[in-house]
Amino acid sequence: MSTLRTLFLSPRVTATGHALADAARRRGARVETLREWRVPEQQRRAEGSSLYAGPLFADAVARELGLGLLEAPQDWLARLPRELTLRDVEFGTIAEAWRLRRPAFVKPPNDKSFPARVYPDGSGLPGPDAVDGTEPVLVSDIVTFAVEFRLFLLNGEVRTASRYATRGALDVAPLERDPRRAEVLAFAERLAGTGLPSAVVVDVGLVDDAGWAVVEANAAWASGHYACDADAALDVVLHAARPEGEFGAADRRFLRPAPEVVRD
Structure with missing residues (x-):
């Protein structure tokens, strides 16, 4: 893995962002806060970059930064054996979850497109006016x-x-x-x-x-x-968000798909 030269942050200020920034500076790296949902031309594909940001912002800037982003497969939790989850977890689409007639914990697998919480039934989920129905969801039994x-x-x-x-x-x-x-x-x-x-x-x-x-x-x-x-958390972040060419075959299947970003 290349030496960290610049850690990019989103405009949203968080305690973790501050902590990781301080850890990066202790290593002699620069920390740059991106003020807009785009990367200035002079900072695009900068060598030795990494990113700490929410999923929506990361989707907007990762390609311009030349970064790959590791994440667990969307159905990972549902594929685990029950002895590791102690509950039934199903992976499907939000359209399928609309048919729920029982309380369940429902969440998007890898983003925050709607609140992850217990829903009394499927009627409380975002409807066809907000989503197209193909969005993936995890539906879980309720445990404490x-x-x-x-x-x-x-x-x-x-x-x-x-x-x-x-x-x-x-x-x-x-x-x-x-x-x-x-x-x-x-x-x-x-x-x-x-x-x-x-x-x-x-x-x-x-x-x-x-x-x-x-x-x-x-x-x-x-x-x-x-x-x-x-500092230890930063080590993991730097490994998970780094120049795409640095990822080996074992990790490439875990890279978050980069959406096409339309610019005005």
């Missing part, structure tokens, strides 16, 4: 997580991790300070061979009276770090 953790994974190794919620309420602390640290790391080892890219974020949690389960996977280049070590 007693505590949840965020893991930044690089080549299958947990580089840094943080507790982020207890009983659904924000409760942030480094993994090292949590008494369940050994359990979290042991469960993370079970994710090997489940079809993840080399750099990714996975959320896991403890389900009441059932055990440990995967919550979801997230793109490292768009994930909040909570109480994770910023």
